Amino acid sequence: TTPWTLPANLGIAVNPNFEYAAMENGDEVYIIARELAESVAQKCGIGEPRIIATFPGSRLDRLEARHAWLDRPSLLMLGEHVTLGGEADAETELDVKEARDKSATAKGAGTGCVHTAPGHGHDDFVIGGRYGLDIYCPVDSSGRFAPDVEHFASERVFDANPKIVEFLKASGALLFSEEYRHRYPHCWRCKNPVIFRATPQWFISLDARGRETPTELDEDGRVRTNFTDNETDAPMSLREGALREVERVEWVPAWGAERMRNMLKNRPDWCVSRQRVWGVPIPVFYCADCGVEVADPQVIDHVAGIFERESADAWYAREAKDLLPENFACPNCKGAEFTKETDILDVWFDSGSSSIAVLEHYAELRWPADMYLEGGDQYRGWFNSSLMVGLAAHDAAPYKTVLTHGWVVDGQGKAMHKSAGNAVSPNDVIKQSGAEILRLWCASSDYHEDMRCSEEILQRVADGYRKLRNTARFALGNLDGFAPARDSVPTEEMQEIDRWALAELDAVTERVIAGYDAYEFHTVYHALYNFCTVTLSARYFDIIKDRLYTAAPKSHARRSAQTALYRIADALARLLAPILVFTADEIWENLPSSEGEGTNERPVSVHLAEFPAVAGALDKELLKSWADLFEIRELVLRKLEAARNQKIIGSSLEAHVKIAALGKTYELLEQHRQELPTVFIVSQVSLSQVHTAEDSSPSPINVSVLVERAKGKKCERCWKYSEHTVELPRYGGAVVCERCAAVLAEMEGDAA
Ligand SMILES: [Zn+2]
Ligand SMILES: [Zn+2]
Ligand SMILES: [Zn+2]
Structure with a gap:
């Protein structure tokens, strides 16, 4: 034990479940935990212990001992916190539970009888309260004993430690010290x-059932609390109300509810007073005559009125009488002189009341908040204090949703430290790569866990950013001469692959909006990233390039593709806007507009526009057909690669692909026979049906692919091979395919 707490000793705690022994030594008998008798006897130089009786600790309950040197009783009490380790004194440990666990395993340091001073430590305070002991704390706020402490009056407690040990030795009360x-x-x-010193503090009870505070709405529809008219009985304590609200709030991630519930079930009363020179005061007065405290709702309301006009500093600037209602008299003795409370409120009370200070004082805001967003350390902090204040003011949580996120850690998942050299400064990232990259990193990381960040990860994000941006660039770059209102092709008249691209856009739009709705920003990012890199870049753009570059500029074929590109770019800008705020606006500004057509004007900024609407029922059948076609395409691309390696072909346009397919696969390919060369980016495709009894679903397994050199000559315009090329004398005898010849004629017609 720490000697300086001995003058405050009021009791001795024993464990009711341990066996205790009476050990004889000369004409004295010591009471000690049986298990420790030998080691204590040895340490105290008694030799072999003579045990004259053993009994359970519970037999000692409420017996009285005498204080080691003061003429004062010391009560024997039963406490499960007593261990055989002797190190469990709460006043010496920050983490009481950890100390107990350690003490329970490290046997042999004590006696099984624990000195108890209810004024100096948590366990002692609790057991003292249970046995009705005074919360006696003879140490003042400067760490000195009170003047009436015998032998050690006004000593600093740390200076008194060795003196108390000496004093005990001299008086024969100390058998052994180490x-x-x-x-x-x-x-x-x-x-x-x-x-540790027990001092009077203000608490907010978690379990008392107070009276309900009625609230009313003011003329702006904002909630106003009526503190002066509280007559009805509230059915719930703060703890019960808080637990009820936990079920009403949406927690993101969902385990937040469980964390909050556990915290609320176990938390002690809220100590709201702090001994600081300045802060938000506790608006309590004390009668100068009889000492009774005045914590009256009407008085508090009066003080609140003054604070509203003059700020809380009025507490320090004004005298007590100038803070009280006129002619206020002590309810106990009718006295008229008062002093002010000098403690301030816990700062968590300040932050806990921020919902009321903010949401109820701006016309555009409403209480409760839609969302509170903070790190996972705030369940005990801000979420908790806000909930308590919200319940007190409006009997409700001040938030509808609470979202917590993990911490930023390095690439290996370790905490960032400047000294460890693994810290990434947001400012450096912004300087090096721009704020868009930082925002994209944020959105792409799963914040439910700790978020990893390193040079390498940021590099990957920058690559991802470039892909998103290049996708938008490709779309915009091919919208030259496209006036949406004039040139858009109605969906039902578009080429099938263009309709497929728009169906995919609908699908990704649904996923992205659902992601935003659920605050799943990393799924938003990954959905858009996959859409841009796989659906668009590797498939759609790859396939329509030929059409965009070689079809006549105003042809239906090119306008069909442009219509899809326009809608894709428009949707990408809107869907990216919350994350890539500048890039999205840049895309927006570069979308072609329909000059001279005042109808359906776009907002000047994407941030004034809404998310794209999903353009009707998703064409699931179309998506399925093309998913199968792309599966076959993967197989064809692999065969083309092999043929390139075997020097059968150079570019894929030098290929003639022969496909033999079964049943439904054949039917699917047959339906798209015209588009197959474009889809595979080859010059010729021939298709044949394989007949078997067995019918099967479309799958690459049901096709065999053969790659040969394309027949005919290479068209100088589109580089495809054709057996029907023509020489055009008006283009210097250039050799072109029949398709290009028609396109050129069409373009000449347009120009004429
Ligand atoms: Zn200090
Ligand atoms: Zn009084
Ligand atoms: Zn051609």
Whole structure:
């Protein structure tokens, strides 16, 4: 034990479940835990212990001992916190539970009888309260004993430690002393050791059932609390109300509810007073005559009115009488002189009331908030204090949704430290790569867990950014000469692959909006990234390039593709806007507009536009057909690659692909016979049906692919091979395919 707490001793705790022994030594008998008798006897130089009786600790309950040197009783009490380790004194440990666990395993350091001073430590306070002991704390706020402490009056407690040991030795009360190392709490700031002292504080009870505070709506529809008219009985305590609200709030991630519930079930009353020179005051007065405290709702309301006009500093600027209602008299003795409470409110009370201070004082805001967003350390902090204040003011949580996120860690998942050299400064990222990259990193990381960040990860994000941006660039770059209102092709008249691209856009739009709705920003990013890299870049753009570059500029074929590109770019800008705020606006500004057509004007900024609407029922059948076609395409692309390696062909346009297919696969390919060369990016495709009894679904397994050199000559315009090329004398005898010849004629017609 720490000797300086001995003058405050009021009791001795024993464990009711341990066996205790009466050990004889000369004409004295010591009571000690049976298990420790030998080691204590040895340490005290008694030799072999003579045990004259054993009994359970519970037999000692409420017996009285005498204080070691003061003429005062010390009550024997039963406490499960007593261990055989002797290190469980709460006043010497920050983490009581950890200390107990350690103590329970490290046997042999004590006696099984624990000195108890209810004024100096948590366990002692609790057991003292249970046995009705005074919360006696004879140490003042400067760490000195009170003047009436015998032998050690006004001594600093740390200076008194060795003197108390000497004093006990001299009086024969000390059998043995030893020093041992243990953890001890220190001030985080000045590193001085601290002491535990029970002092009067203000608490908000979690379990008292107070009276309900009626609320009403003011003329703006904002909630106003009527503190002066509270007559009805509230059915619930703060704890019960808080637990009820936990079920009403949406927690993201969902385990937040469980964390909040557990915290609320176990938390002690809220100590709201702090001993600081400045802060938000506790608006309580004390009668100068009889000492009774005045914590009256009407008085508090009066003080609140003054604070509203003059700020809380009025508490320090005004005298007590100038803070009280006129002619206020002590309800106990009718006295008229008062002093002010000097404690301030816990700052968590300040932040806990922010919902009321903010949401109820701006016309455009409403209480409760849609969402509170913070790190996972705020369940006990801000979410908790806000809930308490919200319940007190409006009997409801001040938030509809609470979202928590993990911490930023390095690429290996380790905490970032400047000294470890693994810290990534947001400012450096912004300087190096721009704020868009940082935002995209944020959105692409799953914040439910700790979020990894490193040079390498940011590089990957920058690559991802470039792909998103290039996708938009490709779309915009091919919209030259396209006036949406004039040139758009109605969906039902578009080429099938263009309709497929729009169906895919609908699908990704649905996923993205659902992702935003659920605050799943990483799924938003991954959906858009996959759409841009796989659906568009590797498939759709690859296939329509030929049409965009070689079809006549105003042809239906090109307008069909442009219509799809226009809608894709428009939707990408809107869907990316919350994350890539500048890039999205840049896309928006570069979308072609329909000059001279005042109808359906776009907002000037994408941030004034809405998310794209999903353009009707998703064409699931179309998506399925093309999913199968793309599966076959993958197989064809692999065969083309092999043929290139075998020098059968150079570019894929030099290929003639022969496909033999079964049943439904054949039917699917047959339906798209015209588009197959474009889809595979080859010059010729021939298709044949394989007949078997067995019918099967379309799958690459049911096709065989053969790659040969394309027949005919290479068209100088589109580089495809054709057996029907023509020489055009008016283009210097250029050799072109029949398709290009028609396109050129069409373009000449347009120009004429
Ligand atoms: Zn300090
Ligand atoms: Zn009074
Ligand atoms: Zn051609």
